Amino acid sequence: KHRALTTTVHRATRVSTGERMINQSAFSAWALENGIQVGGIKIDSLGPSSGLGLVSTQTIPANKVLINVPSSMSLSVQTPRDYNREASDLCSNRDIYNSLPWYGQLSLQLNALDQNILTMGGGGDQKTAKPWMDVLPRKFSTPIHFTDEELEELQYPFLVTAVNKQKKQWFESYATLSSNLNNNMALSYEDFQWGCECARSRAFSGSFSGSAFNVKPYAFTLLLITAYVGLGLGSLDQAANGAAIVVCGNILKDFVFPKLLFKDTQTYVICPYIDMANHVGLGASGNVAFEYFSDGYSLASNQAGVAAEEVFISYGSRSNDQLLQYYGFVEENNPFDVYLLPPIREWDIEALETAIGRTVSSGRLLKLERAGLLGNTDNSDTEVFREDASNKGGGVVVSRQDGVDPAVMQALRALISTDEEWEGAGEAIGNFSVEYSGGEENERLTRLAARTAIELELASKATSLEDDENLIEMKFVEQNENEQLALRFRIEKKRLLRDTISRLQ
The missing domain is CATH 1.10.287 (Helix Hairpins)
Structure with missing residues (x-):
């Protein structure tokens, strides 16, 4: 019996694929020697632009275990407090170690393995992790490495702000850690960042599930x-x-x-070999789980597959914001993609009034302000970057699945309502929560207002969707890899907005 985990990761951007491919033979031999069981699958590349992944070597039935990694051959941390004594001993102050974000703690472990300060394996049979370290990517094409000009090419202020906060938080974590390292370990900021990116792009997570079966x-x-x-x-x-x-x-x-x-405890794990699995938003052919009886982690097929076919996992509902920021790629037609418009307080109200032919009541704006529906007034770069508060500024969420946030549509119905419609709703914003709750004309104009706001957002971009799609057809003339990623990213965002406009007709 195995326990399913919520897979939340993907391997990093495909950089130095050829060199990593050369090293993978030694890695596969190392994995076999250390009890990592692999069957019906191998590390391979299906083309010059596909990078490394897990490819089937035979027809695979559903529910077949393809990889099994003993717990002793994995790296893990627990939050909010990690009890890995060997890892925390790398730091002269254990409280400093526990203050690091989970990926900072894993970065410390990865760098210790890379420097042969730590070893892997259970009992007294400790093995070097060098063959595994040699197949990990050494460079990433995530936006934290973009120049300011390349960040601007995203044409998406929210992600630019998020990346700048990420830079600040990561450097502050490093500064705190570097002054509290034990003497036998040297760690540059580049090393720390490398470890963080490996952890962010290769770890999977799940709620703490207790110990394995003990006979x-x-x-x-x-x-x-x-x-x-x-x-x-x-x-x-x-x-x-x-x-x-x-x-x-x-x-x-x-x-x-x-x-x-331990209901609030989260475990983050990196498993050699399993960490080579790539992501797909829908239709994943593999699933990662904790094996209670064998005390290990497995990758099993959840559907039948043929030989020479890549086995994908899913790390959950990830928008392209998250995929690009932490994994360095963009998923076309991502079903979980979102776009963050500025909060309503920053919208051009006069342009909305012109579009709908109504004047917005100042009293209605005050009501929305008191209800907290106009967005936050403080989203400064001095805020500590928090992944669970990425929309701290109260931006308007537009998703591929649901369109404009229903709470925003509710706010707009109240905002553009006439005095008669407002009184008919009992002068309460909550009574505008359902479609047509303000009447047919109110609903038509609410949709027009939302559509106008999105059209204004598209019009504010330096290039149109058509310009960008034409640039794609030119095969990335005079563009580096970061600019190519930025182009693909902004195309997906503009397509999402275009599709939302169509849904609001």
């Missing part, structure tokens, strides 16, 4: 029962009651207590 308590209980009954110390029924207590105790320890005591 020793059961074997010891069986021995005691045999002696208890065999020596005539008691009846078989009494022995069975004692055994039941042991079984129940282990079930509580492995399954119940972790959910109660």
